[in-house]
Amino acid sequence: MPASSSAPKRARIHLLSQRLSNQIAAGEVVERPASVVKELLENSLDAGARRIDIDLEKGGIKLIRVRDDGSGVEKDDLPLALNRHATSKISELDDLEHVASLGFRGEALASIASVSRLVMISRTPDASEAWKVETEGRDMAASVSPAAHPPGTNVEVRDLFFNTPARRKFMRTEQTEYKRIDDMIRRIALSRFDVGFNVTHNQRLVHRYEPAISEAEQRRRVSQVCGPAFIDNTVSIDMEASGLRLWGWVSLPTFSRSQADLQHFYVNGRAIRDKLVTHAIKQAYRDVLYHGRHPAFVLYLELDPALVDVNVHPTKHEVRFRDSRLVHDFLFSALHRSLADVRPEDRLEAAVAEPESAFAGSGGFADTAYASPRQQGFGLSRTQIEAQIASFADFTAPLGERPVMPAQTDDEEIPPLGYAIAQLHGIYILAQNEHGLVVVDMHAAHERITYEHMKAAMSEDGIRSQPLLVPVSVAVSESEADCAEENREALEQLGLSLERQGPETISIRQVPVILKSSDAEQLVRDVLSDFLEHGTSDRIEAHRDEILSTMACHGSVRANRQLTIPEMNSLLRDMERTERSGQCNHGRPTWVQMSMNELDKLFMRGK
Numbered sequence: 001m002p003a004s005s006s007a008p009k010r011a012r013i014h015l016l017s018q019r020l021s022n023q024i025a026a027g028e029v030v031e032r033p034a035s036v037v038k039e040l041l042e043n044s045l046d047a048g049a050r051r052i053d054i055d056l057e058k059g060g061i062k063l064i065r066v067r068d069d070g071s072g073v074e075k076d077d078l079p080l081a082l083n084r085h086a087t088s089k090i091s092e093l094d095d096l097e098h099v100a101s102l103g104f105r106g107e108a109l110a111s112i113a114s115v116s117r118l119v120m121i122s123r124t125p126d127a128s129e130a131w132k133v134e135t136e137g138r139d140m141a142a143s144v145s146p147a148a149h150p151p152g153t154n155v156e157v158r159d160l161f162f163n164t165p166a167r168r169k170f171m172r173t174e175q176t177e178y179k180r181i182d183d184m185i186r187r188i189a190l191s192r193f194d195v196g197f198n199v200t201h202n203q204r205l206v207h208r209y210e211p212a213i214s215e216a217e218q219r220r221r222v223s224q225v226c227g228p229a230f231i232d233n234t235v236s237i238d239m240e241a242s243g244l245r246l247w248g249w250v251s252l253p254t255f256s257r258s259q260a261d262l263q264h265f266y267v268n269g270r271a272i273r274d275k276l277v278t279h280a281i282k283q284a285y286r287d288v289l290y291h292g293r294h295p296a297f298v299l300y301l302e303l304d305p306a307l308v309d310v311n312v313h314p315t316k317h318e319v320r321f322r323d324s325r326l327v328h329d330f331l332f333s334a335l336h337r338s339l340a341d342v343r344p345e346d347r348l349e350a351a352v353a354e355p356e357s358a359f360a361g362s363g364g365f366a367d368t369a370y371a372s373p374r375q376q377g378f379g380l381s382r383t384q385i386e387a388q389i390a391s392f393a394d395f396t397a398p399l400g401e402r403p404v405m406p407a408q409t410d411d412e413e414i415p416p417l418g419y420a421i422a423q424l425h426g427i428y429i430l431a432q433n434e435h436g437l438v439v440v441d442m443h444a445a446h447e448r449i450t451y452e453h454m455k456a457a458m459s460e461d462g463i464r465s466q467p468l469l470v471p472v473s474v475a476v477s478e479s480e481a482d483c484a485e486e487n488r489e490a491l492e493q494l495g496l497s498l499e500r501q502g503p504e505t506i507s508i509r510q511v512p513v514i515l516k517s518s519d520a521e522q523l524v525r526d527v528l529s530d531f532l533e534h535g536t537s538d539r540i541e542a543h544r545d546e547i548l549s550t551m552a553c554h555g556s557v558r559a560n561r562q563l564t565i566p567e568m569n570s571l572l573r574d575m576e577r578t579e580r581s582g583q584c585n586h587g588r589p590t591w592v593q594m595s596m597n598e599l600d601k602l603f604m605r606g607k
């Protein structure tokens, strides 16, 4: 209409048709074929299915069919199943606060039915026949008729978005949509090991996931979904504390990825994306991952449903934890601990089983107690370290002063990294162990050991702080000032003492000794912004670790230093005892194994 024409006629208010209001709701939950697959699979899982068949045609654009052997729907309830605001999963507000099912909004099927041709056939276990329901017209009137089907439910969705051209335009190619569906199915297959899934695309079987009960079967499914290299390079974890349980598999730092594409996190069986979770995991890997790389993981967090709000977003990809700090700290410490516990023998098991990958490894390290640096009879006291840091003088951890392994006798067990036989070009240590040859990057290994010892010595009795001669006043926002006040105790544990001076001013009275030469104002701002966002901060530790890491790098054996055999053996023994010794402070591997098999292959022996 041209702009100059008379004012538009005022439209009258009227109720939208059922279909149109469902189509509007569909805008939120049904973004593309993969969203339909997600909703249908979740319904099948909620119905207690043990086996689900998924048939797709043309990337799901032409057909998505999900068939299950779950509890089915009674004939009289069938028309309601396609109605918005109709659900069997919750009935009052209190239920919403403890949702244990994947669905609860009662709108997925109504939404999907409004933008596709949907037919649902269902039969309960005790019914003698199946019934079919579909909807028609603007008001989506349901028509029910008899059908043939075994107990369970079959939902067929054809021609998605045939009646909503705007949405249809946003669909990508068949392959792209199929890829998204495939990712979704993998994600869901990892959420329920006990359920079997069969997937066909254009009449071709693409996945068969058998129900996985035993640990070996579960590992097999993870391997099917994430690839065999992942499962061979992971540590499995299972930890419980304060009513929270975290279990699953996390990659060894040496198996990092250039993209954050192999990360699966589930809260009570629901795949979610969450900033707090990402942050906690990143923090746990901070010290071991090569810069810019991403860890891979499949992790399951289980907690009382009342402690997590799932009613945050229509797609349910997000949750809100009632006690986010508790969850964050639990995730961090559980993962941090597991990564620290990776020892040479764990990596060796896999390296030998899987000769392709010298960095392979798996399993936890439960039975060797970690000896503190003092018990090991070497190292520096924290006062010494602080003095070193204060003066930033060059510092060398005395390599030769450590107890040296006695020469090997026949009945003695060979340690995992074996015994040194030579030094190569002043850079590598060559050692012989049970499986063959071990090559150690001497500087990288020593650097990690020195660093871990320094950290342990530093944190034995907390972060020591020191008053500033002249307190520094900092202008902050009111919420930052409030935050400083509310978290006074937590901040003091970090060595920071802050005092409120006005609505938007605080003063810094005390800072950690080790950070006294850094920019206190910037440090406080960063820490407060962490607290506002995550309810906690790891800046101080991160800064401290950075400084210690630099110190360790300077203090470690340099290339071209000739080591004696006992010195080399002593380094190997330290590596076996030290946390995270498989990677240097920058996340690069410190040693590799070449098995006799691999060496034989090089010389074509036994061919």
Ligand SMILES: Nc1ncnc2c1ncn2[C@@H]1O[C@H](COP(=O)(O)OP(=O)(O)OP(=O)(O)O)[C@@H](O)[C@H]1O
Binding pocket: 039, 043, 044, 047, 068, 070, 071, 072, 073, 081, 082, 086, 087, 088, 089, 102, 103, 104, 105, 106, 107, 108, 109, 110, 152, 153
């Ligand atoms: N595969 C199925 N087996 C048995 N019942 C089903 C199945 N799919 C749907 N239903 C029934 O239909 C109802 C409506 O399903 P719909 O997906 O629309 O809503 P919901 O799952 O309750 O909530 P949400 O919108 O959050 O998914 C469910 O509450 C359930 O009772």
Ligand SMILES: [Mg+2]
Binding pocket: 039, 042, 043, 103, 104, 108, 109
């Ligand atoms: Mg549902």
